[in-house]
Amino acid sequence: MQFALDERETIGGTSAGKALGxxxxxxxxxxxxxxxGDVExxxxxxxxxxxxxTLIAGLAPATERHxxxxxxxxERVSLYLSAPGEADDESCAATAASLTDALQAAEAIVLDLSPEARRLIPRARATGRPIxxxxxxxDGIATFQRPFIAAADAVFMNADGIGDxxxxxxxxxxxxxxLAVCTLGADGAVGVDAAGREHRVPAAPVEVVDTNGAGDAFMAGVLDATLAGADLPEALAAGARHAASVLSTPHLHPRLNDVLD
Incomplete structure (x- = not known):
């Protein structure tokens, strides 16, 4: 038996973390x-x-909770309490125009792992926008991730399952x-550019409050810096700084401190 030292309810989800960043x-x-269509x-x-x-919400049978x-x-173990399942046909029709407009207007499209995002890969590629x-x-073996990797201009991951x-x-x-980037936890991150050159960045010093969302924050920082014209070393450093800012908050982003607390 283990007594909890603390507990909190907050917003999770890898896509939410990137969007907040x-x-x-x-x-x-x-x-x-x-x-x-529930309270959550x-x-x-x-x-x-x-x-x-800006949220385009498709209606699903339940809101994902873990x-x-x-x-x-x-260290983390995630227990999934509910999963969204698939959007219903009426919901897909209602969001279709808004989603098409958003894809066409985007400077970049981020596709996170989910059946719904995998369904959207052809539409995302058709826009010509960077994915x-x-x-x-x-782990380099599982098949679900392969269509995402094949479609992407920039691939991010962590080192927990890949080996080398x-x-x-x-x-x-x-x-x-x-661009291909792997985060290495306390050891920072390593990225490989289109020419095959390797670039490394150390983790930014921080007093860690909660590790959830650090990888999403890192990617959001790199994406923002890249869109602003930074080269890869500068972008990786921006990602490390942004990840540190998220590690110092109990939420996915400091913006949620005022919204949820």
Whole structure:
């Protein structure tokens, strides 16, 4: 038996973390997500919109919810309490025009791992916009992530499951991506550019409060800096700084401190 040292309820989700980060940089991110018509879905929608995220919400049977069991060292086990399932046909029709407009207007499209995002890969590619994806703890073997990697111009991941990330990053570049990045926790991150050059950045010093969302914040920081014209070393450093700002808050982004607390 173990007594909890603390507990909190907050917004989770890898796409929400990235969108909140981009909003914090002064951009106008549009987040397409599936939410249930339940209390949790309404709370998530209200909080994201209050924090500056433009939300296109598809109606799903339930809002995704999970319980994270955390250690003081930041180790995590996620227990999924509910999953959204698929958007209903009426919801897809209602959001189709808004989603098409958002895809066409985007400077970049971020596709996070989900069946709904995988369904949208052909539409995203048809826009000609750069596609960024985050395959998290991909082991190099699982098949679900492969369409995302094949479609992406920029691929992000962490080193938890891959073994040798450097070899994999070079393989991603050889397959046609222009950027491949692996976060290494306290050891920072390593990125490989289109020319096959490796770039490393140390983790920014920070008093860690909660490790949830650090990888999403890192990617959002790199994306924002890249869109602003930064070269890869500068962009990686911006990602490290932004990840540190999220590590110092109990939420996915400091913007949620005033919204949820």
């Amino acid at each position: 981009l909003a914090g940089f002064g951009r106008d991110p549009v987040l397409y997500a599936l939410l249930g 879905g309404r709370r998530v929608a209200d909080a994201l919109r209050t924090a500056g995220v 319980l994270n069991l955390m250690t003081a060292a930041g 960024w994806t985050d395959v998290h703890d991909y 990330p450097i070899r994999f990053l070079h393989a991603v570049i050889d397959q046609g991506a222009s």
